[in-house]
Amino acid sequence: MPEGDTVWHSAHRLHAALAARVLTRSDLRVPRFATADLTGRTVLEVAPRGKHFLARIEGGLTLHSHLRMEGSWRIFAPGQRWTGGPDHQIRAILGNSEHTAVGYRLPVLELIRTADESSVVGHLGPDLLGPDWDPQEAVRRLTSDPSRPLGEALLDQRNLAGIGNVYKAELCFLARATPWLPVGELPDEVPLRLVSTAHRLLEANKHRPDRRTTTARATGAALNTPGQERLYVYGRERRPCPRCGNRIRRAEPQGQQDRVSYWCPSCQTGPPPPD
Incomplete structure (x- = not known):
């Protein structure tokens, strides 16, 4: 999608x-x-x-x-x-x-x-690329169900409108959280930083034919990412994580998580996909 x-x-x-x-x-x-x-x-x-x-x-x-x-x-x-x-x-x-x-x-x-x-x-949350963008309201909606897995919450267009499966994977990586970590277990400062990063990334990519998330500005930290890589984890299963070097993994859709997920099991904190 x-x-x-x-x-x-x-x-x-x-x-x-x-x-x-x-x-x-x-x-x-x-x-x-x-x-x-x-x-x-x-x-x-x-x-x-x-x-x-x-x-x-x-x-x-x-x-x-x-x-x-x-x-x-x-x-x-x-x-x-x-x-x-x-x-x-x-x-x-x-x-x-x-x-x-x-x-x-x-x-x-x-x-x-x-x-x-x-x-x-009318059911949509704040539009990441729209005139109604409101990061505080996006945070309120994103964290309204503390038990919900982060990946599901990010994909729910009622929370913030515009995130698809690519950004879900990349944002979870940047937040150092697996897609299955309950939103309520994120450190207090992370949700606002997460939605602000989402807004910044979509703004940066809306004119680009090839989406890129591997920017120092997006991460706030230097990562060992080869210059030709455009994404951190999405579509990169079995390849080295740009942060720690361990292999990125892919999980098939299960339960409510109806999209494949990519994550680094070493440097993203939280539960693995359910059995």
Whole structure:
């Protein structure tokens, strides 16, 4: 599933292609909205909210979409061949005289009233890349259930919106805690430092094509990380930990932890994955 920085970047590309332009083509290929016709309306803006896309359209309408694991929005120039998958995977087409935005494999696509946006994104916590970012509120939500494993709490978009599995693994490493450590067992100063680091990392990566977390500024300490490495632990099982040199491990999804986890069993404090 895309991280919040990827969604932010995609939403801003959609905004640049569609905003302040009149739609000359509109095709929503989901049964509920197949008859909806948005042609002739102006796209006002395309805004990200956590991992959600909100395309606000003249007349008080919002096209809400979410990529989940396999979805994508692609932008094409007139006459350009569409490359994002076979035609039967297209769920939405929004076009104007200069660009066509094509949504492939979108598992969530719905047309709602702009006034009702809270019904689809109102449950989200502070957006790490949004104007509502509030680190104190993020800490309050993150620590509201002291018994909850840190990895699960970080992935819960109701706590803070925008963290996916890559950032979960990297943030747990930077906090020196395993993903299964109960949030309540973190030292008092760590939650605020953790959400502040998350905000800093997503801000630093929202314009980058290749995500990087291995920065001295992010860690506050010098680590022995080869220059070519972009991530500390995610996707690096069996390779040496950049902090202690021991092998990084991977745990398969179990229980509520529905994503794979990467961690260093030597320098990250806390319980291992459940049997």
